Amino acid sequence: MKLFFSPTSPYVRKVMICAHELGLSEHIELLPAKASPVDRDKTIVEKNPLGKVPTLLTKEGVALYDSRVICEYLNELGSGQLFPTDKSLRWEAITMQALGDGLLDAALLTRYETFLRPKELCWNDWVNGQIEKIHSALKQFESSVHNDSFHIGQITLACSLAYLDLRFDHLEWRKSHPKLKGWFEVISKRTSVAKEWTLPA
Amino acid sequence: MKLFFSPTSPYVRKVMICAHELGLSEHIELLPAKASPVDRDKTIVEKNPLGKVPTLLTKEGVALYDSRVICEYLNELGSGQLFPTDKSLRWEAITMQALGDGLLDAALLTRYETFLRPKELCWNDWVNGQIEKIHSALKQFESSVHNDSFHIGQITLACSLAYLDLRFDHLEWRKSHPKLKGWFEVISKRTSVAKEWTLPA
Numbered sequence: 001m002k003l004f005f006s007p008t009s010p011y012v013r014k015v016m017i018c019a020h021e022l023g024l025s026e027h028i029e030l031l032p033a034k035a036s037p038v039d040r041d042k043t044i045v046e047k048n049p050l051g052k053v054p055t056l057l058t059k060e061g062v063a064l065y066d067s068r069v070i071c072e073y074l075n076e077l078g079s080g081q082l083f084p085t086d087k088s089l090r091w092e093a094i095t096m097q098a099l100g101d102g103l104l105d106a107a108l109l110t111r112y113e114t115f116l117r118p119k120e121l122c123w124n125d126w127v128n129g130q131i132e133k134i135h136s137a138l139k140q141f142e143s144s145v146h147n148d149s150f151h152i153g154q155i156t157l158a159c160s161l162a163y164l165d166l167r168f169d170h171l172e173w174r175k176s177h178p179k180l181k182g183w184f185e186v187i188s189k190r191t192s193v194a195k196e197w198t199l200p201a
Numbered sequence: 202m203k204l205f206f207s208p209t210s211p212y213v214r215k216v217m218i219c220a221h222e223l224g225l226s227e228h229i230e231l232l233p234a235k236a237s238p239v240d241r242d243k244t245i246v247e248k249n250p251l252g253k254v255p256t257l258l259t260k261e262g263v264a265l266y267d268s269r270v271i272c273e274y275l276n277e278l279g280s281g282q283l284f285p286t287d288k289s290l291r292w293e294a295i296t297m298q299a300l301g302d303g304l305l306d307a308a309l310l311t312r313y314e315t316f317l318r319p320k321e322l323c324w325n326d327w328v329n330g331q332i333e334k335i336h337s338a339l340k341q342f343e344s345s346v347h348n349d350s351f352h353i354g355q356i357t358l359a360c361s362l363a364y365l366d367l368r369f370d371h372l373e374w375r376k377s378h379p380k381l382k383g384w385f386e387v388i389s390k391r392t393s394v395a396k397e398w399t400l401p402a
Contacts, residue, residue: 038330049337050303064292066299068269073292091265091274098267102251112327123322126313129239136250 002057003070004033004044007198010104010163011067012054017155018071020192022078028056030199037112068097071152082152089149096144096153099137100160106133107160111167134164134171142177147186158187203258204271205234205245208399211305211364212268213255218356219272221393223279229257231400238313269298272353283353290350297345297354301361304338307331308361312368335365335372343378348387359388 001024006012019025033053034041040051047063048055056064056073064070075082084090110130113122141157161184164173174181187193202225207213220226234254235242241252248264249256257265257274265271276283285291311331314323342358362385365374375382388394 036330037334038326040330040333045337049300049341050307050334051337052303062292064296066303069292069295069299072295076288087277091263091270094270094273095265098270099250102253102267106251117324117327121322121324123318125239126318129237129241132241133251136246136252140250 001027001059002029002031004035004041004047004053004055005030005197005199006033006035006053007196008166009035009053010159011052011101013159013162013197014067014152014155015054015056015070015074016195016197017159017192018074018080018082018152020195021082021150021155022074022080024074024078025197030197032199036116038116068094068101071155075152082150082155084149084151089151093151093153096151097156099140100153100156103134103137103160104156104163106130106137107163107168110134131171134168138173138177138180142180145180145183147183150187150190154187155193158184158193162188162193202228202260203230203232205236205242205248205254205256206231206398206400207234207236207254208397209367210236210254211360212253212302214360214363214398215268215353215356216255216257216271216275217396217398218360218393219275219281219283219353221396222283222351222356223275223281225275225279226398231398233400237317239317269295269302272356276353283351283356285350285352290352294352294354297352298357300338300341301354301357304335304361305357305364307334307338308364308369311335332372335369339374339378339381343381346381346384348384351388351391355388356394359385359394363394 003015016025019028033044035044035051035053044055045051047057048065052066054067054070056070058064064073072083084093110127113127164171204216217226220229234245236245236252236254245256246252248258249266253267255266255268255271257271259265265274273284285294311328314328346358365372
């Protein structure tokens with residue numbers, strides 16, 4: 001399999017953690033990608049019209065995207081339980097994934113607004129709305145996170161918190177979320193979460 | 202069940218089409234919602250920190266989101282095949298859903314940029330990047346759409362094209378996509394797709 005890859009994309013990281021958990025990461029060749037919403041990467045667009053990472057090319061040459069689809073595909077390939085078969089746990093896990101993805105979407109939109117868009121075109125109301133989303137999502141995670149099982153919801157949460165550390169250090173999310181802080185400390189020691197992936201030299 | 206609803210949201214429409222196909226639409230009470238990224242609806246936020254429609258409240262009172270999660274939940278509840286159990290068809294269907302959702306995300310971001318944001322803060326490169334995404338997605342759909350089965354991928358495509366008709370009439374997508382035009386004509390006659398949902402008076 002081949003994966004269009006970016007080392008800082010939290011959605012790519014979701015895929016790589018799943019792959020590692022499932023013993024599949026050695027079977028994925030990482031391909032360089034320069035995904036940007038205003039300067040699209042034509043090599044990706046050929047396979048995925050949205051021009052986004054992650055995009056997976058299966059052994060059969062089929063293009064799969066986005067991260068939710070790829071993670072579920074890998075889970076199937078590795079006969080995993082990252083997408084639980086128990087139904088009530090499944091809805092919990094994939095709603096948690098949706099919440100983490102939503103937090104990340106808000107963080108990415110904020111990043112585009114403040115780092116990609118020309119300064120004079122920045123709209124504060126937009127940024128404030130997105131940041132509010134991040135805070136509401138963190139509050140919900142703080143009240144619901146637990147260590148009972150490791151599934152796609154928790155993987156997405158780990159990638160969300162790591163992304164906040166990377167790009168939104170100034171939010172200091174640990175200060176007002178002690179349970180999340182403790183949870184993240186534990187989960188960060190897990191090999192799949194601790195590991196850093198890079199493109200082959 | 203209860204659903205935070207907006208009559209023009211294409212993601213809500215995905216859910217309602219699924220519900221109708223599965224014989225469940227009569228069991229869903231529609232709740233009014235005013236989701237906006239800059240002026241968040243606090244009633245939704247209480248249940249879904251992202252403050253977005255669709256958000257479903259199950260009979261047990263659990264909040265499920267986003268549209269992908271709700272559609273899969275309804276499919277399970279109605280023992281449907283909108284999310285195919287045949288694996289290779291499943292990856293095709295949910296990647297097609299991701300492509301349609303991606304087209305819609307690009308359309309919504311364009312709409313926010315041109316109708317919500319103050320005119321003087323509009324960034325043309327951003328709009329162009331999003332519109333390019335819509336065109337690439339349409340091109341891919343044009344070359345791959347077929348009538349073999351009706352699943353979540355096709356439902357998402359139908360909602361995407363209907364949304365382009367509602368808000369992006371000027372793109373005149375039918376002109377350069379004859380196969381999609383023909384496919385949409387047929388699919389639009391399906392009761393679940395033709396139906397218009399509104400809030401109870």
